[in-house]
Amino acid sequence: MRFLEEFRDPAMASLIVHRIHQLVTGNWVLMEVCGGQTHSIIRHGIDQLLPDSVELIHGPGCPVCVTPTHCIDEALALATQESIILTTFADMLRVPGSHDDMLACKARGADVRSLYSPLDAVKIAAENPEREVVFFAVGFETTAPVNALSVLQAQALGLTNFSLLVSQVTVPPAIEAIARAPDNRIQAFLAAGHVCTVMGSWQYESLARRLAKPIVITGFEPLDILLGIEAALQQLEQNAARVENQYARYVDRGGNLQAQELIQKVFTTSDQDWRGLGILLQSGLTLNERYQAYDARKRFALDVAPAARGTRCHAGEVLTGRIRPQQCPHFGSECTPDSPLGATMVSGEGACAAYYRYRRAAAVHNV
Ligand code: SF4
Structure with missing residues (x-):
C-alpha cells in the first residue's frame, strides 16, 4: 500500500480486525503514545472493533x-x-x-x-x-x-x-516513566510514527529490552493503527518484546x-x-x-512563581491513562472546548478534545 486512501480502506480494516480476533487469547493492555493516534482511534471507533480483552489506553503524546x-x-x-x-x-x-x-x-x-x-x-x-x-x-x-x-x-x-x-x-523517557510507575498496567506501546521519522527506530531498541515490552512504531491512519495493534498483540501472544516498525513507509532505523x-x-x-x-x-x-x-x-530574567497545585483539571490522570476523559467529573459540563479547564480539552491532539468531539453523545447517554 502506498497511497493515503489505501490506509482508510474499510474492507482491509475488516480483514485486519478479523485477524486480531483470531489471534488474541489473553487479556492485553496497549498504550498508543501519540495524541494524533488517539484522535484517529476515537474518530474511527477502532477501540470498539477490538476484542473485549484488548484495552487501549491513551498516552501523553500531545505536546500542548x-x-x-x-x-x-x-x-x-x-x-x-x-x-x-x-x-x-x-x-x-x-x-x-x-x-x-x-x-x-x-x-x-x-x-x-x-x-x-x-x-x-x-x-x-x-x-x-x-x-x-x-x-x-x-x-x-x-x-x-x-x-x-x-x-x-x-x-x-x-x-x-x-x-x-x-x-x-x-518521548522515550516518558514511555519509561509510565512503564515503570507502580500502578502501570500497560503491556505494549504503539510509538509515535512522526517522532520516529525524525529520530529513527534505533532509540527504542534498548528501551524495549529494558522494559521487556513490545514497542511498535505506528502511523496515524486507521489501517496503520490496526496493523500496529496487530503487531503488538502478536508479540504479546508470543511473549516477545522487541521494536517493530509498522510505519516503514516513513520511518527507518537511523x-x-x-x-x-x-x-x-x-x-x-x-x-x-x-x-x-x-x-x-x-x-x-x-x-x-x-x-x-x-x-x-x-x-528577560524570568522568575515566575511555581504554579499552584490542586487544579480542578484531571489532565494528569488522563495523560497517564489512569482515567478516561469521560471519567473526569468536569467533562462536557464545566469543561468544554469553549470553556476549557485544561490543556487536554484545548489541544487538537488532546484526549479530552477527542472524546468531546466524537464520543460526547455516548458519554451523555451513559451517564
Ligand atoms: S481538560 Fe477538562 S475534561 Fe479533561 S481532565 Fe481537564 S477538566 Fe477534565
Whole structure:
C-alpha cells in the first residue's frame, strides 16, 4: 500500500480486525503514545472493533497537553511586557495558566500572535528591530529541528531581538516513566510514527529490552493503527518484546540525520517538568551553551512563581491513562472546548478534545 486512501480502506480494516480476533487469547493492555493516534482511534471507533480483552489506553503524546502550567505562566509573563511580541502555535493560546490564558491576554491588548512556524517569528523579528520577538517553542522531537533552525537563522541574520521560550520534550523517557510507575498496567506501546521519522527506530531498541515490552512504531491512519495493534498483540501472544516498525513507509532505523544534527547543534538534554508526569530526568531539550543569547528565560530574567497545585483539571490522570476523559467529573459540563479547564480539552491532539468531539453523545447517554 502506498497511497493515503489505501490506509482508510474499510474492507482491509475488516480483514485486519478479523485477524486480531483470531489471534488474541489473553487479556492485553496497549498504550498508543501519540495524541494524533488517539484522535484517529476515537474518530474511527477502532477501540470498539477490538476484542473485549484488548484495552487501549491513551498516552501523553500531545505536546500542548504536557506543557506544564509553569511554562504557560512564563509565556504570559512575557506577553504582558509591552516591548515583546509573543509568538506561538495556535493551540497554545487557550491553554489555561494559573490565572489566565494567552488569548485573554491578547484580548486585553498584549501582542500575542499565532504562527505555523518559528521561522515566521524570525521574519517578524527582522521586520520589527525595535521590538523583542519570543517564540514559545513547545513540542516533541518533531518540532525541535525547526525550532533549532530558527535560532540558526536568527544568528545568520544577525538578529539580536529574537529568542525562544523552550519547553521541548522527548518521548522515550516518558514511555519509561509510565512503564515503570507502580500502578502501570500497560503491556505494549504503539510509538509515535512522526517522532520516529525524525529520530529513527534505533532509540527504542534498548528501551524495549529494558522494559521487556513490545514497542511498535505506528502511523496515524486507521489501517496503520490496526496493523500496529496487530503487531503488538502478536508479540504479546508470543511473549516477545522487541521494536517493530509498522510505519516503514516513513520511518527507518537511523531517522532524519539532518534533523538530528540540527537538534544536537542547538540543544542539550535536560530534566523537564511534564504536566501529569512531573519532572523526568533527561527528558527535555534546552538551548546549549553556545545559544544562551537566544534563551528568553535568561534574556528577560524570568522568575515566575511555581504554579499552584490542586487544579480542578484531571489532565494528569488522563495523560497517564489512569482515567478516561469521560471519567473526569468536569467533562462536557464545566469543561468544554469553549470553556476549557485544561490543556487536554484545548489541544487538537488532546484526549479530552477527542472524546468531546466524537464520543460526547455516548458519554451523555451513559451517564
Ligand atoms: S475534561 Fe477538562 S477538566 Fe477534565 S481532565 Fe479533561 S481538560 Fe481537564
